[in-house]
Amino acid sequence: MSLEAGGKNSTGWQNPENILCRGCGSQTSSSNFIISKLSPSSHYAFHDTLFNREMVLVQVVSHNIIFQFPVITTTQSTCQGYGEWQVDNSWFPGYRWKLCICPDCGEFEGWILESINPGSPESPDEVFCLVLTSVIGESFIDSLVKFPVDF
Template sequence: FLHLLMISPDCLLCRQCGHEVAIAKDLYPQPSKLAIGQRNDTILGVPGTLIQLLQNPHGKNFEVITTKRADVYKYDKAVVEYSWFEGFSWRLAVCPRCGAHLGW
């Protein structure tokens, strides 16, 4: 989820337009068995926030944090293929204000 977000002291913002996407209480550590690396850091004042390095089928790596809630537009149908998280499907998540890609 760190793909196109910037972090303010209080919330995660869309890097393109500044739209508030998530707040500290939305952070949720969802470990992935497919992570090729992981670390913990303080994000939004929450120490020990899980940041995972994940790789898509094209070999591109992404640092990802997970949230239980986010103000995003969920684009297209959810798919199970290539999910980084067992038991979960995914779809593109874009900023509802400007349409910038924010994550999955």
């Protein structure tokens, strides 16, 4: 599945950045699909410049007391749901969730959230909660690769 979003987004950035799986480098999403969906269960939240966008909402959520995850939310992703839908312990009221994995390498990338009441004008029917330690921006990857110079 290819994710393409062109033109100017709501932040005014001209060039959307591809968000890639940190495990294999396949495209997971695009910065044009990032939304600010605040979870009342997040431990804390802040805005940062990520993936060629300013003011990206980053939240830290936890599973049990041990595991904490810095996450962003998007409306589209290529990650695939894994397991059964869960309603308990949702960080986002009104949504059920399941794990989300990279379709190419099987790495954990976050969670898919599906609205319990689809069609609500206040909330998207589907949200992807991507863990920042599981994804990387294409421009950052490009900065790591140094091509040899021919003399």
